Amino acid sequence: MRRLQRGHPMGVYPLGNALFDEAATRRRSEGLGDFQRLGDERVLQLLRSLDAKALGRCSAASSMLRGFTASEELWQVLGMALLLKAGEGRAGKSRDGLKGGHQLHWGGNSWREAYICSMGSTPAQGKMARVYSDVLYRSFYYAATELDPAWLATENLERVSNLSTQDFLERFEERSCPVIVSGCVKHWPALSRWSEESLVRRFGEIPFAAGPVDFPLKLFYSYAHQNMDDVPMFIFDKYFATRAPELLDDYEVPSIFRGRDLFNFLGDEKRPDFRWLLIGNKRSGSKWHLDPNKTCAWNAVVRGRKRWLLLPPGCPPPGVHPSKDGAEVTQPVSLLEWFSNFYDELKRHVDLNPAWDLKEGTCGPGDLVFIPSGWWHCVLNLDDDTIAVTQNYASETHVSSVRRFLSEHRDQVSGTAERDTLAERFDEALTRHRPDLLFASDKVQKPEATAAPAQNFSFWDHLRSTGKSLCFETPEEPLSKKQRMSETG
Numbered sequence: 257m258r259r260l261q262r263g264h265p266m267g268v269y270p271l272g273n274a275l276f277d278e279a280a281t282r283r284r285s286e287g288l289g290d291f292q293r294l295g296d297e298r299v300l301q302l303l304r305s306l307d308a309k310a311l312g313r314c315s316a317a318s319s320m321l322r323g324f325t326a327s328e329e330l331w332q333v334l335g336m337a338l339l340l341k342a343g344e345g346r347a348g349k350s351r352d353g354l355k356g357g358h359q360l361h362w363g364g365n366s367w368r369e370a371y372i373c374s375m376g377s378t379p380a381q382g383k384m385a386r387v388y389s390d391v392l393y394r395s396f397y398y399a400a401t402e403l404d405p406a407w408l409a410t411e412n413l414e415r416v417s418n419l420s421t422q423d424f425l426e427r428f429e430e431r432s433c434p435v436i437v438s439g440c441v442k443h444w445p446a447l448s449r450w451s452e453e454s455l456v457r458r459f460g461e462i463p464f465a466a467g468p469v470d471f472p473l474k475l476f477y478s479y480a481h482q483n484m485d486d487v488p489m490f491i492f493d494k495y496f497a498t499r500a501p502e503l504l505d506d507y508e509v510p511s512i513f514r515g516r517d518l519f520n521f522l523g524d525e526k527r528p529d530f531r532w533l534l535i536g537n538k539r540s541g542s543k544w545h546l547d548p549n550k551t552c553a554w555n556a557v558v559r560g561r562k563r564w565l566l567l568p569p570g571c572p573p574p575g576v577h578p579s580k581d582g583a584e585v586t587q588p589v590s591l592l593e594w595f596s597n598f599y600d601e602l603k604r605h606v607d608l609n610p611a612w613d614l615k616e617g618t619c620g621p622g623d624l625v626f627i628p629s630g631w632w633h634c635v636l637n638l639d640d641d642t643i644a645v646t647q648n649y650a651s652e653t654h655v656s657s658v659r660r661f662l663s664e665h666r667d668q669v670s671g672t673a674e675r676d677t678l679a680e681r682f683d684e685a686l687t688r689h690r691p692d693l694l695f696a697s698d699k700v701q702k703p704e705a706t707a708a709p710a711q712n713f714s715f716w717d718h719l720r721s722t723g724k725s726l727c728f729e730t731p732e733e734p735l736s737k738k739q740r741m742s743e744t745g
């Protein structure tokens with residue numbers, strides 16, 4: 257059994273624990289009043305429509321509502337709204353004059369505490385809610401469970417070093433094989449220049465994108481060290497080259513990729529987004545996905561370690577649901593929830609189906625992973641202050657599938673405001689600079705990579721194949737008689 261690192265700070269427990277508390281049902285009905293008939297998800301949904309003041313008033317009404325209103329998801333939305341307004345203020349386009357209004361400060365250990373402190377108030381401390389709810393407990397459980405060493409045990413992603421461009425092309429890119437190139441970027445100045453301390457000194461007030469909001473870097477690190485999120489936010493910023501151009505002096509495109517990106521012919525302004533800075537703490541990371549526009553990518557680690565899982569084209573992992581046309585990918589669970597509930601299932605499936613060629617590996621500082629076009633991948637950061645740079649590119653080896661994607665799936669083209677015309681603009685650029693490729697790829701038009709028939713797993717497949725429901729296990733503190741009989745407030 258994986259161990260919890262701590263108990264829920266507001267006294268929320270899994271629903272099953274209510275069996276041992278005689279007063280649980282009465283406390284719920286009295287504590288929720290007219291809302292007692294609603295399921296927990298519905299109650300939470302109602303609370304989502306309240307502002308911070310109303311949430312505060314509700315929380316004083318009963319211990320049950322104290323538990324519900326402490327839910328981090330409610331306060332994260334409010335906190336992110338503050339960040340968005342601060343961003344509008346910075347850009348000088350705040351509609352409601354909030355420029356110079358409340359800024360988010362990361363005081364405390366949670367979005368709730370941060371928000372309340374940012375408003376100049378002090379969060380109420382101490383009183384535990386003693387609420388039994390899987391809906392409320394679930395995110396805390398995945399935020400507080402230790403990583404399972406079994407998730408990190410396999411290393412079958414090929415690892416090479418000192419690779420020439422020719423070798424790389426012949427052995428990996430042309431064959432669509434992922435690989436870790438050890439020490440590929442160990443000479444980058446970034447390896448000695450980038451860390452929390454030095455980056456905050458250089459760029460502490462500069463905003464970087466994490467999810468839908470921009471965090472000033474200093475605030476981001478405060479958040480990253482002290483949050484209770486099951487999906488910790490991390491910096492994934494495509495604008496870093498304009499926001500902090502000095503960062504470009506600290507790294508270079510590795511020689512095996514240099515000068516081979518055909519999208520370069522479009523110029524920096526017109527090409528699709530292609531480079532990102534990534535900074536995150538342990539447990540943050542990227543859910544299963546495919547890279548945009550059928551590009552290949554490299555991802556180089558500057559600090560910390562990243563755990564990689566990759567699956568070939570046409571092999572979506574269990575718990576991940578691509579739509580029929582591939583336009584949407586739904587992974588309803590968080591990354592850690594996926595590892596907790598689906599990793600073992602994937603391993604069993606891989607044992608039975610050799611086409612599901614699961615590759616697993618860990619990259620450390622100076623290492624780089626190559627992700628071929630069309631490969632599924634997810635990434636878990638294993639250390640605090642994990643920093644990486646990633647770039648996507650379109651090269652000669654897979655230009656035909658990129659061209660086909662751009663012209664046949666225009667609505668799925670991403671990373672550019674002019675998605676409808678990217679196919680023609682790319683072809684024009686190739687006509688000017690590499691007409692040979694245009695001609696060759698017109699003739700080749702390889703069929704889409706189909707290493708194995710696509711198969712989706714549902715929640716019910718999970719139940720059928722494992723016989724297990726998704727359940728939480730938690731250590732329970734013994735209840736005192738007083739707590740068992742405690743009344744609603």
Ligand SMILES: O=C(O)CCC(=O)C(=O)O
Pocket residue numbers: 532534541542547553555562633635644646
């Ligand atoms: O480092 C990460 O979190 C993964 C980035 C990634 O997978 C991507 O950019 O496609």
